[in-house]
Amino acid sequence: MASPTRHETVTGPAPLLALAGVTKVYGVGEAAVRALDGVDFEVWPGDFVAITGASGSGKTTVVSILGCLEASSAGEYRIEGVSVQALSADVLAALRNAKFGFVFQNYNLLSRTSALENVALPLVYAGVGRVEREARARAALAEVGLEGREESRSNQLSGGQQQRVAIARALVNAPEVILADEPTGNLDSRTGRDIMELLSGLNRDRGITVLMVTHDPACAAWARRRVVFQDGRIRSDTRGEVAA
Amino acid sequence: MTLPATASLAFTALMRNRLRSLLTMLGVVIGVGAVLMMQATGRGATAYVGDTISAMGSNLLMVIPGSPRRQMGGGMTAPLFTVADVEAVRRRAHDLDALAAVTTRPMRLVAGANNRIVSVGGVSPEFLSIRGWGVADGRTLTREDERQAAQVCVLGKTVRDALFPGGPALGQELRVHELSCRVVGVLEAKGASAFGMDQDDVMYLPFSTFSRRVLGSERVAFMMARAPSPDRIDDLKAQLEAVMRERRRILEGDEDDFAVRDPRELQAVLDQVTGVLTTFLLGVAGISLVVGGIGIMNIMLVSVTERTREIGVRLAVGARPRDILSQFLVEAVALSAAGGLLGILLGLAGAWGLAKAISVPFVFPAAAIPVAFGVSLLVGVVFGVFPARKAARLNPLAALRFE
Ligand SMILES: Nc1ncnc2c1ncn2[C@@H]1O[C@H](COP(=O)(O)OP(=O)(O)OP(=O)(O)O)[C@@H](O)[C@H]1O
Ligand SMILES: [Mg+2]
Secondary structure: OHHHHHHHHHEEEEOOOOEEEEEEEEEOOOHHHHEEEEEEEEEOOOEEEEEOOOOOOOHHHHHHHOOOOOOOOOOEEEOEEEEEOOOHHHHHHHHHHHHHEEEEEOOOOOOOEEHHOOOOOOHHHHOHHHHHHHHHHHHHHHHHHOOOOOOOHHHHHHHHHHHHHHHHHHHOOOOOOEEOOOOOOOOOOOHHHHHHHHHHHHHHOOOOOEEEEOOHHHHOOOOOEEEEEEOEEEEEEOOOOOOO | OOOOOOOOHHHHHHOOOOOHHHHHHHHHHHHHHHHHHHHHHHHHHHHHHHHHHHHHHOOOOEEOOOOOOOOOOOOOOOOEEOOOHHHHHHHHHHOOOOOEEEEEEEEEEEEEEEEEEEEEEEHHHHHHHHHHEEEEOOOOOOOHHHOOOOOEEOOOOOHHHHHOOOOOEEEEEEEOOOOOEEEEEEEEOOOOOOOOOOOOOOOEEHHHHHHHHOOOOOOEEEEEEEEHHHHHHHHHHHHHHHHHHHHHHOOOOOOOOOEOOOOHHHHHHHHHHHHHHHHHHHHHHHHHHHHHHHHHHHHHHHHHHHHHHHHHHHHHOOHHHHHHHHHHHHHHHHHHHHHHHHHHHHHHHHHHHHHHOOOOOOOOOOHHHHHHHHHHHHHHHHHHHHHHHHHHHHHHHHHHOOO
């Protein structure tokens, strides 16, 4: 368990995201599954967290709750001190739009849509005009090394390239936090390393907080903080040196 | 998201499944097309008949043989009228402004090398003035012609053109049966009647000339009576009926074997028929629109399911529920609006074709077009709301995990 005192000295006075006794139950009665069971967890600005744990231990669930993709069943989730339970669907949408960027294992790009349009999608919902949208999407694609592939459709890109497009999409609206659920899960180790380099670069150079779920110890080694889930609880939460 | 952006999104989505979109629209296309075609054709026909009838004058009555309960053209078995009947009516109907006896017969006219079978009418001199029909050339038929059973006639424009192409008609002789007749006038052109008959394919001569010198019978096919003013028409009708019942010896309580008809009745009957037909077709169109709407709803539900992942992605990058709602609603409305536009085009084309086919003028249904379009928009909204709400209420994570 993370102790606030320890963090204050390292990162600053207030947690960016804070779960207190958060529980998530799926289903009802006999079929009820406790995906999260009283999780206390704090994320500080600038953190680079790797979440690991056995399949079904609640990693996706916790990341989804943190990203406001899912509501908790019990407990409290605060973003910068504000309780999320009280927020309207529109405010949650605005948070997903501006504060968080998501990267998924299966990329989740819109099919039959160009890389540029995929990347610009968050800006559409942010109400950014077409010209600025396109300029910012181009810049984001350039940042992930996909200059020149703006017009390619998702199905014309390799897995690694698709995941770069997804990262560009997560980046384009200048989020504070990137939530990545097994971003390298579908990629070979070399491509996975490129993605990890990209994510850790964003954390290091742009100060973006990164939370990453992974099964791969090599990927987890990139993070400064490692959290292990087991049966819907946090088994350990440790800080370590970043791997080379 | 802005409306233009949403609209272009909907357009892209619909263009991806062109055939499916087209088939989905079909119900709305047919519904809207049927309404519009009916509106245009019905309006065109009634307006035209109305024009024709009011051109004849609103204070006219026709006395025709046959039971009044039989509809038009049912006088075959009842005896025709006589010249004595006409005289009796002329003497005894007080509210009579003018009366004409008419007998018509199709006959061959011969003028030099040209000949033509024409509807030939023996008419009292009042006939043309009752019908408000003037001459374009020459003179009309007079009382003097009638008294003398003069061998003169007036021609409709079609007949004049057929018998005397390129040359003068006035003063020329033509033959009807054994009778030689001089053309004294050419009538103003009237064009086609409400029922598509060429009204200018006629020749008129004095009733006395026709009955005595051509037919050898003084029978009268029908009488045309004019009241001094439209408010006296009911009185005149009663008087005509009384005189004719007496003349034809119809006992109290027996049914007439003749009928006094007001041309405006025809309009009323026609209006009624069009009204029934319009209501019926509106019903059919309504059902078609509902079926079309359900088709749209069905396809939109399929589309929401197919695109659950897409909805999840959109929600994850910041779409609000209402953005998703409007995306799918606009798509449904775009479907039905496109169907509506297509239906309007088809309906107009159909109405135009039908008008040409039954030779009534095509009336552009200016008022019906916005209504038809509005209804198609409404269908899209009504049947699009449910699928769109279903999409908007999806849980982001569940949508992203949807297989
Ligand atoms: N919609 C749902 N309905 C029922 N149970 C669910 C649902 N979503 C998740 N669960 C259950 O919640 C538990 C936690 O799931 P979660 O996806 O968070 O695991 P995970 O740690 O991400 O696993 P993995 O490594 O396989 O991705 C699992 O037991 C899963 O079966
Ligand atoms: Mg998972």
